[in-house]
Amino acid sequence: MSPSDPMPKLGHxxxxxxxxxxxxxxxxxxxxxxxxPGRKHKLNAYAFQQDAIVTFKGYQYxxxxxxxxPDDGDTLYLCVARRLLRPRSGMPVxxxxxxxxxxxxxxxxxxxxxxxxxxxxxxxNTISLGICPGDGTIHLAFDHHCDILRYRYSKRDVATQPRTxxxxxxxxxxxxxxxxxxxxxxxxxxxxxxxRFGFLGENMxxxxxxxxxxxxxxxxxTYNGKDGRYEYIGPYLTGVQSSPYVNGMTSxxxxxxxTWVYRGFVEYPGWDDPLDTKHKQQxxxxxxxxNHNICYAYSDADGYVWKxxxxxxxxxxxxxxxxxxxxxxxxxxxKNDCSGIAAFDIPKGKGLxxxxxxxxxxxxxxxxxxxxxxxxxxxxxxxxYHRSPDGTWxxxxxxxxxxxxxRGQLAISKTGDLYxxxxxxxxxxxxxxxxxxxxEFADYREVWKGDGLGGEPLVDSARLEYxxxxxxxxxxxxxxxxxxxxxxxxxxxxxxxxxx
Numbered sequence: 001m002s003p004s005d006p007m008p009k010l011g012h013x014x015x016x017x018x019x020x021x022x023x024x025x026x027x028x029x030x031x032x033x034x035x036x037p038g039r040k041h042k043l044n045a046y047a048f049q050q051d052a053i054v055t056f057k058g059y060q061y062x063x064x065x066x067x068x069x070p071d072d073g074d075t076l077y078l079c080v081a082r083r084l085l086r087p088r089s090g091m092p093v094x095x096x097x098x099x100x101x102x103x104x105x106x107x108x109x110x111x112x113x114x115x116x117x118x119x120x121x122x123x124x125n126t127i128s129l130g131i132c133p134g135d136g137t138i139h140l141a142f143d144h145h146c147d148i149l150r151y152r153y154s155k156r157d158v159a160t161q162p163r164t165x166x167x168x169x170x171x172x173x174x175x176x177x178x179x180x181x182x183x184x185x186x187x188x189x190x191x192x193x194x195x196r197f198g199f200l201g202e203n204m205x206x207x208x209x210x211x212x213x214x215x216x217x218x219x220x221x222t223y224n225g226k227d228g229r230y231e232y233i234g235p236y237l238t239g240v241q242s243s244p245y246v247n248g249m250t251s252x253x254x255x256x257x258x259t260w261v262y263r264g265f266v267e268y269p270g271w272d273d274p275l276d277t278k279h280k281q282q283x284x285x286x287x288x289x290x291n292h293n294i295c296y297a298y299s300d301a302d303g304y305v306w307k308x309x310x311x312x313x314x315x316x317x318x319x320x321x322x323x324x325x326x327x328x329x330x331x332x333x334x335k336n337d338c339s340g341i342a343a344f345d346i347p348k349g350k351g352l353x354x355x356x357x358x359x360x361x362x363x364x365x366x367x368x369x370x371x372x373x374x375x376x377x378x379x380x381x382x383x384x385y386h387r388s389p390d391g392t393w394x395x396x397x398x399x400x401x402x403x404x405x406x407r408g409q410l411a412i413s414k415t416g417d418l419y420x421x422x423x424x425x426x427x428x429x430x431x432x433x434x435x436x437x438x439x440e441f442a443d444y445r446e447v448w449k450g451d452g453l454g455g456e457p458l459v460d461s462a463r464l465e466y467x468x469x470x471x472x473x474x475x476x477x478x479x480x481x482x483x484x485x486x487x488x489x490x491x492x493x494x495x496x497x498x499x500x
Contacts, residue, residue: 045455130197134225
């Protein structure tokens with residue numbers, strides 16, 4: 001869709017006060033027991049974390065930075081927590097003495113891994129968590145902004161046989177600068193930002209960016225649950241005087257979906273000096289004002305072969321020694337000029353955000369949450385960009401937003417409805433909108449609003465499909481400003497039991 005195309009009207013919205021309202025959530029708080037006054041940035045609840053909260057085989061897992069009290073000062077430690085969930089249909093009978101703390105789940109078991117100190121005050125340096133279904137390993141990548149890989153993983157069967165495994169620090173490896181099967185000399189692992197994990201059948205994928213804002217590539221790996229080793233697929237997205245910023249990567253029914261925006265690069269003094277660190281200062285000429293275009297591609301070959309929306313092969317990363325040119329695509333990566341990747345042509349300076357949100361529904365429809373100012377009046381609008389299973393792209397405006405607002409999130413329920421979780425940093429609140437599958441995702445309704453929440457909300461997509469409970473991971477941000485500093489790094493988990 002080009003900028004000259006007619007813009008859609010604001011999606012139909014209303015606030016239902018009857019049966020469609022969500023029930024009030026069950027809320028649990030985790031994290032910091034004391035303030036971190038020397039820090040400007042908060043390191044939990046950012047849109048690009050994939051994932052910080054995920055459910056597997058009836059247990060929910062979260063990862064976050066925290067401290068143990070005032071003696072820790074501004075130092076943070078990596079925490080991983082798990083809890084047994086209660087199925088909607090009833091309560092499981094336990095043979096141990098688990099403490100029942102909430103109606104939707106049992107109490108949290110928290111591991112604080114104090115052998116690694118987080119001291120860098122940089123909002124990029126979050127934690128991402130992944131689980132491999134094939135061998136039950138839990139994987140963590142953390143504390144990166146153009147840094148050497150920091151990674152640790154658990155013993156086998158921790159997630160596949162959770163009741164037989166004691167939740168103790170020694171189930172995790174030490175912090176590593178390499179991946180099992182890939183040496184630390186592997187160049188992309190020397191320069192990591194935005195790590196992501198996700199299910200890939202019985203295996204798992206891992207991706208990250210290299211380079212700097214406006215000048216980088218996205219690299220893709222797979223982890224094999226049978227042999228416990230990673231394989232490097234390659235730089236599936238390559239920026240040409242730009243960098244791709246991924247909204248999300250989702251695997252469903254054997255297809256890997258990805259959407260992204262590009263950020264153009266602006267040269268600055270010292271940009272080509274390998275020792276220069278200006279790009280890590282979260283300031284300069286390569287900000288979001290240079291974001292442009294919403295792009296889309298998919299792979300039905302576990303990330304080795306990529307196609308555009310028309311089904312044409314645009315990148316083939318298979319080993320040339322094993323797959324001769326006669327059976328491989330010509331391009332080895334997706335570049336800016338690949339045909340058919342631009343779903344929406346949005347120029348620079350139109351408010352497009354990087355790394356907002358993506359979800360894929362049960363029928364293969366692709367949903368993107370982002371924002372732009374493409375309407376005639378230049379109003380800044382949150383938008384739902386949707387690719388239907390037949391390949392048709394549409395867009396609908398959700399609501400007016402304040403420029404600079406935190407990024408939101410999307411989720412697909414067990415019944416196929418779409419939920420948009422939209423934060424308002426100025427009022428420390430979160431709104432949830434719902435659009436039903438029956439309306440072809442056009443009847444947006446506000447179904448919940450809550451205060452005292454900050455950061456960029458994340459969702460547990462796996463749990464939503466497991467038992468239709470929407471678990472939202474947000475930052476605990478009390479409306480009382482006197483308490484805000486003390487709770488700046490703490491998180492809140494909100495559990496909404498959706499109507500079936």
